[in-house]
Amino acid sequence: MKVMLVDDERIALERVGNLLEWSRHGYEIAATATNGKSALRLCEEIRPQIVIADIRMPVMDGLDLIRAASERKLGVKFIIMSAYEDFDCARQAIALGNVSGYLIKHEMDRDHLLQALQKAKEAWQTDEKQRRIERARQLKQALAESEALALAESEGEFRPPFAVALMQEDLPFAPVPPAGGGTANGPAFSWPEEDLLPLADHPEWTPVGEFALDRARFIAVYARKAKTAAPRRESFRELAAKLQARLKRRFGRPFSLFYSFHDDGLSTLSRSLHRVETAARHAVFCGKDALLCADDLPLNDADGSSLPLRGARLAELARLAETIRQLDAGQIESAINRLFDSSVRPYWDLPLLHETIRTATAAASELLAAKGLPAEDPLDPRRGGPAYHIDEIRSRLTDWIIGVCSAASPYRNLSGKLLKAVRYIGDHYHEDINIEDVAYSLGISASYLHQLFKREMDRTFHDYLTEIRIEQAKRILSREDAKMTDVCARVGYRSPQHFSQVFKKVTGLLPHQYRHGVRA
Template sequence: MKVLLVDDERLVLERVRGMLDGPGHGYEIAATATNGRSALRLCEELRPSIVIADIRMPVMDGLALIRAAAERELGSVFVIMSAFEDFDCARQAIGLGNVAGYLVKHEMDRSRLLDAMRKAADAWRTEEKRRRTERTGLLKRAFVDGETAALAEGEFRPPYAVALAQEDMPFVPSASPVWGEAGLPASVWPEDADEPDADDPHWTKVGEFVLRPAQLVSVYAQKNNRPVSSRESFRRLAFDLQSRLNGRLNRSVSLFYSFVERDFASLPGALQRVEAAARHAVFCGRGALLCADDLPLAIADPTSRLASRALRPVHPGLAAEAIRQLDAERFESVFNRLFETIVRPIWDLPLLYETVHAVTSAGSELLAARGMAALEPLDPRRFEPVYDIGELRERLRSWIGDIRSSASDRPHLSGKLLKAVRYMQDHFHEDINIEDVAYSLGISASYLHQLFKREMNRTFLDYLTELRIERAKRILDSEDAKMTDVCARVGYRSPQHFSQVFRKVTGLSPHQYRDGAGVR
């Protein structure tokens, strides 16, 4: 805990320093001063937790120092020293509110001093906890509602840095991933310890707040108006923050940061940049530590995505068409050009989602046309989770290659059964049965039953259940929908029945599946 010593007598400074030295006390003498004016400057620069100050000093006395520190909201707690005859001045100082102890110089010994320091430390921790809570509320309002005035008038000045730490999650083919409830802790430092970043020479923490269950936003201000060229120092601080989170969570965390050189009114824009970077985590891989200002994101140039889309050399639909026609050479060419477009000149996340959807849909259709069970190649419960765009690219290419090989070995479904399968894919969410499907085809239910057994080696109900459960898993993977909604959207009237069938097929309840049970 940082301590500042202030007295115009050098012997007193050395005496107090000697009493505080020693293992186990946890106090660091950050600096000394011989008058109140110098001490005030050091308080603004070093932000000590505790100041031990004499009352009678030249230039600026102890009372003026305490008042000035309180007016500037520097957060320091004072322990004052005086001669016995200065008790009235000491009583005035105690009445200012940021004084936790009073010591008479000629009576002071190590025991009395350490007791006063413990009380001051407790007072500082209590006040610091209150300030953190207040800052959290102000920061949330600043980012969400743009209410930055209260923060801008406080103790912190630009430039600023905004960091977003995000628990690494497997890629899912949805623009709205569902975050688990465990997520990042509300605070990265223990309640009973000093803030870990307090001793950083360049940056001080303004505050932090949980943006989503797995995303933590921290805001920093540079100390002493140091030049923005000290960004490398923030990267070191960000690395330490990332390392602490990795240790506390025992899981991988990525961290994205952005700089603001003007005022608090620019902070929402910085948050927008780090959020955009976090959404593009698949382009970075696990454990990323990157400055969002340097990434090829469309948010930096709103016209770039429109221009990129207008100049696209290839469309995902061409890849889907090549898959359906089992044209391996054409698929490879289109697939490669798609991924080149996805990563440059900007990271085109919408195009990535379009490509994944087109490729997986075409592959699933090819499987269905051969009476084969549909598989989601990016399902982290069935396959190794994918975190990186390179891994994603190879996973899709390999999956399509396996489908082509399997499709060439299995006969195409008969026309009647293929029509039945397509009807079921379009209407599985409705209350359908084998009679409904057979009627739509103009055949008997018994004949359709025979077709399923002969060509797909399963019953109508087996295939319908497979369709419904696969769709339910996709919804649970990509949306935060209520279970009653999921149940209705996949064709089940009763949530209890849906849960029983889901558990029978997957071995997990729908809630367990959503919470990530079974993810490697």
């Protein structure tokens, strides 16, 4: 906490300065002054939190200094020093407000000084919390309503350029875009409302305010420090890195930070907010722990997140789906790469990325359904951990689809009747079904369906049904902690003993051995 000492007697300044090991107690003597006029100038430049000042000084005395600092709303807490005969002046000073303590010069010692400093510190922290809450309210109102912060700007407290930083927790990518924007998975925690994020300090930037934009995202706004040259934009990255590191230490999880600069007044700051919000929605294109200037990113200013895809994009998506149905692994990889590249250049196209994943997953799920298997999510964290970056998603999606196509290739030429049969089995394998039930649903005889299985799949109906049921049981055993009787019932077996016998015959292991990782 920055402290300034003000006294027209150098000996008095040295005496107070030598009473404490200031840094040991969390204080720093940021400046000294010998009159109120120079002290006021220093207060505006270095913004100390506490000023220890004599009452009687030339040029501008302590009372006038307190009045001037209060009028300028500098937020300083004063500790007054005086002799016995100045007690009436000290009482006037206390009545002015912003005075938290009174010290008699000739009785001042280390303990008295520490007590006065602690009282001033607590008073400043209380006031600062209220100031920050009010600034947050004003900022949210200004950004929402495009209105100026008239009070702050009229006082000249903040000057352009401004920097807006948006911080959000890194969450795995979800293939389904969230309704109304924001993060798809929802936040794993909420920003604290009472205990606001401590803003980092910097020689060139001063905090304007901060607030939680919503449950997942936090905004901090900075401005040029008073009476300094226009800050270097590169310097804000240093400040942003401090904010990001502070978040990681405080919450123990990774965060990304996007920032944008604005050279106009606070009244038009909403443009920078829109820019960082758009960047945050596209976090999948930069991955975890991003620290990026949103002004430099290939974002579409129109942000067509809700616009339908048209023309060439739709044709390319249709070709991808057809390529997957044809089980052509080489063409599948090329088609996915073309669409992913189009979603990155010339600008980040989030709707195209979502639609590419949806189209590819739906086409591959048709192949799974043809085998009687349920649909899968290629980006399920249980399959290979969470995915944060578009390159991870591209690789995982491609590998999964090629794997599905490889497994489906024996069934690519199934007749329409048999394809309907395997789909029926996929929908009803957990029920007590037989070949007669399936044949009846297709309008053919059981003997004819038996012939189709033997001719086109080189197996019996019973063999195929058993294969599907055991495959499903393996999925349940590897992913869930369900009871064995529950597993048995969910895959269409009435007797746990019969289920165990069939499972061992197919896999070489009993169900509980498979669950605990025993491999033949």
